Amino acid sequence: SINMIVPGLLVLILMLFPAILGALLIVREKEDGTIFNLYCSPIARWEILAGKAVPYIMVSFIDFLLIFAASILQFGVHFVGSFLVLASAALLYCTCTIGLGLLFSILTRTQLAAMLLTFLLTVTPAFNYSGFTSPVASMDELGRLIAHAIPATYFMDVVRGSYLKRLGFEYYAGDIIALAIYTAAVYGLCLAMLKKRIG
Secondary structure, eight states, rough: OOHHHHHHHHHHHHHHHHHHHHHHHEEEEEEETTHHHHHHOOOOOHHHHHHHHHHHHHHHHHHHHHHHHHHHHTTTOOOOOOOHHHHHHHHHHHHHHHHHHHHHHHHHHHHHHHHHIIIIIIIIHHHHHSSSSSSSGGGGGHHHHHHHHHHHHHHHHEEEHHHHHHOOHHHHHHHHHHHHHHHHHHHHHHHHHHHHHHO
């Protein structure tokens, strides 16, 4: 039904576009040769990542707000849960997906490779294993393992639950904590890999 599909599309859209945007942030400068300006500058690695990520996280969160509004006003999907819980999870999710894109941007040398890697390792698993097409509980053991290894699964739980149920933060705490841990791990990897490139 539309009450299941539209919230699920929100999850996929916020995986696709932020991750693709993030994937171009570092590798574009590699192709242009301007990355060496960053390498030679006194800016700390975390400052480079923050400077690249924060503006796009804000843009992605605005996208979330627009999609959320469209889901209610345009598609007539009912929202009965806590917007604060949903918005908090969305901000974490946007931060995480931008970070995944950044990680692939650091690991690759061309924009095409970065976009392909991002699509294959983020959007494809999110579509097949996040619970968008079929419940995670009905998947085989490998499918469930993949599902719990991607952030889209946890955000899907929060999104669909928030649209359909009047439940508070405590019900989604596990999903939000998982998103926070995933986000911290992704940016930790970004810092480690960027250090190797600079060093």
